[in-house]
Amino acid sequence: MSVGIVAIVEGHGEVKSVPVLLNLILRSMNVWTVHPDPKPIRLHRQKLVKEGELETAIKLAQKKRKNVGAILVLLDADKDCPARLGPELLRRARGATRLPVAVVLPKREFEAWFLGCLESFRGFMGIPVESEAPENPETVGGKGRLDRLCHGMRYSSAVDQVEFVRRMDIVLCRRRCPSFDKLFRDVRALVDATILSDEG
16 A cells, blocks of 8 residues: 655745646656655744644544654745754654654745746746746745736745646756755655555
8 A cells, every 4th residue: 555745835836836747856856655645734934934834734634634654844045044944843743753754944935846947837837938947946036026927917825836836847956946845855765765665
C-alpha cells in the first residue's frame, strides 16, 4: 500500500498547487509508492508560527488523513529569515509527531520559484516569449514581478498558482532557487525515511 505526504500550508493557492508540485518532484525521482495527500491542511501564517497551532495541525493531519507517512510544512519566509524560522518550526514539528517531517520556507515567497524557471512560462498568461529568469530570483518580489510580466492579465495565487506549477521546469528551479533545492532534497529524505519505516 502506498503512503502519503501530508502538506501543511498557509494559502489557498498552495492547497491546490502543492500536491501537484510534490507529484512532479516524486515522479522526477521515479517514486511511485509515495504520493502527496490531495488535500493539504491550510492554516493562516499567523497561526502556523504561533506556539501550539502547528502542533495541533500536525496531530489533526495524522488523525484525519489515511496512510500518512510523512509531514511537510511549507510557508513563505516573507520578511523572516528562513535560517532562523525554519529550524524553530522544525523543532516544534518534530516534537508533535514521530513521523518524518520537513519544513521548507520559500524565500521570500512561493512565486519566487516561478521566477527561477521563468523560461517555462514563455507565452503563458501574457509572459513575453523572450523572458529570462532574473539573477538571484529569490531576492526579488515574486508576486509583484510576476504580475508585471503577465501583460494584460493579473496574477492570482488562488487561481493561477497551480497552472504555473504544472508548467515548472524543476531542474532549472533547483539550480537557481536554493529554497526550492531544499524542498527537493527534503522530499527525497521524507521518501527515504517513509520507505524504510514502511519496510520495517
